[in-house]
Amino acid sequence: MVLYLENYFGDVWPEIAANESPITHVTNGIHTCSWLAPNLKELYNKYLIPYWQDSIQVQDTWKKIENIPNEKLWEEHVKRKEKLLKIVRDNVTNSMRANGIGYEEINDMVSKLNPNALTIGFARRFATYKRATLIFRDLERITQILNDESRPVQLIFAGKAHPADKEGQDLIRYIYEIAKKPQFKGKIFIVENYNIGIARYLVSGVDVWLNTPRRPMEASGTSGQKASVNGVINFSVLDGWWAEGYNSKNGWTIGTNDEYSSYEIQDDADSNSIYYTLENKIIPIYFDKDENGISNKWVNIMKNSIISTGGKYSTSRMLCDYTENLYMPLINLSHKYYNDLSNVADFNEWKSKMIINWNKIQIEQLNNLDNISIDAGNKIEVTCKVILPDIDVKNINVETYAGRITDNGTIENITIIPMELVESNDEKREHIFKAKLELTTGGNYGYTFRVMPKHDMILDPENLNLIKWITA
Ligand SMILES: *Cc1c(COP(=O)(O)O)cnc(C)c1O
Numbered sequence: 001m002v003l004y005l006e007n008y009f010g011d012v013w014p015e016i017a018a019n020e021s022p023i024t025h026v027t028n029g030i031h032t033c034s035w036l037a038p039n040l041k042e043l044y045n046k047y048l049i050p051y052w053q054d055s056i057q058v059q060d061t062w063k064k065i066e067n068i069p070n071e072k073l074w075e076e077h078v079k080r081k082e083k084l085l086k087i088v089r090d091n092v093t094n095s096m097r098a099n100g101i102g103y104e105e106i107n108d109m110v111s112k113l114n115p116n117a118l119t120i121g122f123a124r125r126f127a128t129y130k131r132a133t134l135i136f137r138d139l140e141r142i143t144q145i146l147n148d149e150s151r152p153v154q155l156i157f158a159g160k161a162h163p164a165d166k167e168g169q170d171l172i173r174y175i176y177e178i179a180k181k182p183q184f185k186g187k188i189f190i191v192e193n194y195n196i197g198i199a200r201y202l203v204s205g206v207d208v209w210l211n212t213p214r215r216p217m218e219a220s221g222t223s224g225q226k227a228s229v230n231g232v233i234n235f236s237v238l239d240g241w242w243a244e245g246y247n248s249k250n251g252w253t254i255g256t257n258d259e260y261s262s263y264e265i266q267d268d269a270d271s272n273s274i275y276y277t278l279e280n281k282i283i284p285i286y287f288d289k290d291e292n293g294i295s296n297k298w299v300n301i302m303k304n305s306i307i308s309t310g311g312k313y314s315t316s317r318m319l320c321d322y323t324e325n326l327y328m329p330l331i332n333l334s335h336k337y338y339n340d341l342s343n344v345a346d347f348n349e350w351k352s353k354m355i356i357n358w359n360k361i362q363i364e365q366l367n368n369l370d371n372i373s374i375d376a377g378n379k380i381e382v383t384c385k386v387i388l389p390d391i392d393v394k395n396i397n398v399e400t401y402a403g404r405i406t407d408n409g410t411i412e413n414i415t416i417i418p419m420e421l422v423e424s425n426d427e428k429r430e431h432i433f434k435a436k437l438e439l440t441t442g443g444n445y446g447y448t449f450r451v452m453p454k455h456d457m458i459l460d461p462e463n464l465n466l467i468k469w470i471t472a
Contacts, residue, residue, distance in 0.1 A: 015467040022460035028220040029318035037204040057317035070299040084205025112186025121206030123158035126168040129217040137271035158191035204230035211236035225313040231302040250304040360389035363470040398433040402447035
């Protein structure tokens with residue numbers, strides 16, 4: 001979400017760079033204690049600090065997951081898996097029976113549910129951009145993967161399509177048909193009536209949580225967060241929350257960040273990536289078991305997943321972000337100034353005056369540093385003169401806007417440095433500002449100056465759309 005947000009609102013504030021827009025984001029999080037399986041909660045109670053539920057958003061709370069013995073964590077995971085498989089068995093039995101299928105055929109199907117198989121879950125709304133059938137793009141290859149007798153793999157699907165979404169419904173029908181093919185019989189299970197109750201078992205009972213949205217369409221993908229805190233490992237496109245949450249040790253990714261010229265090419269690349277990672281990473285690690293039947297490598301990834309996402313993708317953290325970054329600054333501002341209507345009237349008057357005068361601001365560069373070379377790591381001082389119309393110097397911020405100029409003329413590593421007022425000639429309304437900038441790397445640097453409005457009653461000066469650049 002962070003990755004694309006900065007470009008969304010570029011048009012709204014034409015005077016500033018897209019990534020400076022005052023629109024910010026808060027990443028979604030899940031209500032940890034509602035989604036954490038009861039037996040895991042008990043286990044975490046033993047190893048995390050007392051009352052850890054009151055400190056969910058604190059990163060240190062989760063580090064102690066490391067101290068859980070691998071066989072303990074695995075044991076509790078297996079319990080959840082067995083519970084899930086029972087639910088799948090009942091659910092599939094009921095729906096087959098409702099379709100008039102005979103007892104023997106039903107038994108033939110559900111008896112194949114295998115607690116020792118690497119179990120991959122996919123459950124969400126069947127909106128087409130989520131690409132539920134991507135894993136079947138190369139039927140030959142997925143047949144091979146699901147039919148290795150020494151390393152069994154099974155898929156569990158659940159989800160609903162919107163009643164008006166025919167394409168979404170077609171995807172579900174397609175999976176039903178695939179699941180009936182002889183080579184997939186007893187390898188692919190579809191759970192009907194996906195709801196929060198079933199979701200609880202799915203997100204805690206499978207081994208891998210598969211998520212295949214078409215980049216960059218996924219807003220968040222909260223089910224992956226539910227899985228992760230339960231030690232279910234995410235295998236997902238780097239989109240939505242996973243673009244933030246993935247750290248190379250806590251799960252796997254699908255595809256790359258490349259842009260594709262067509263959906264076909266994107267789907268080919270992403271499905272190949274699914275097969276490759278399953279064949280070369282996920283399946284080998286899962287079945288690399290010691291004499292106790294535990295893959296320590298696997299359990300370590302489970303632990304990394306819980307530690308790295310348990311606090312960060314919780315509603316506790318989300319509420320802290322909203323409160324600290326958004327609500328409190330606004331409430332403080334409102335209590336301080338907006339309770340008194342005369343303040344608001346004064347502020348409006350001030351704004352009108354700023355708007356009338358703003359364009360008459362003049363900025364002059366005082367030092368000429370063009371075409372000089374400076375070694376990386378050194379600081380340079382830049383100064384400018386601002387000549388103000390009927391605007392108080394208290395009501396402006398002057399900034400140096402600097403960055404490295406790349407070969408193709410764009411600016412990167414942008415820093416915005418507030419400048420210090422060093423001298424004023426009030427009669428002439430001239431003010432000298434100074435800043436030091438540090439060049440951290442070699443290359444071509446450029447800088448410019450700008451003036452922004454300043455007032456205690458504004459949180460985001462960008463919102464007034466009053467920005468004066470030296471060049472303008
Ligand atoms: C969590 C959840 C969702 C949302 O999952 P996404 O990964 O965001 O698509 C949808 N339905 C149910 C029942 C859920 O529990």
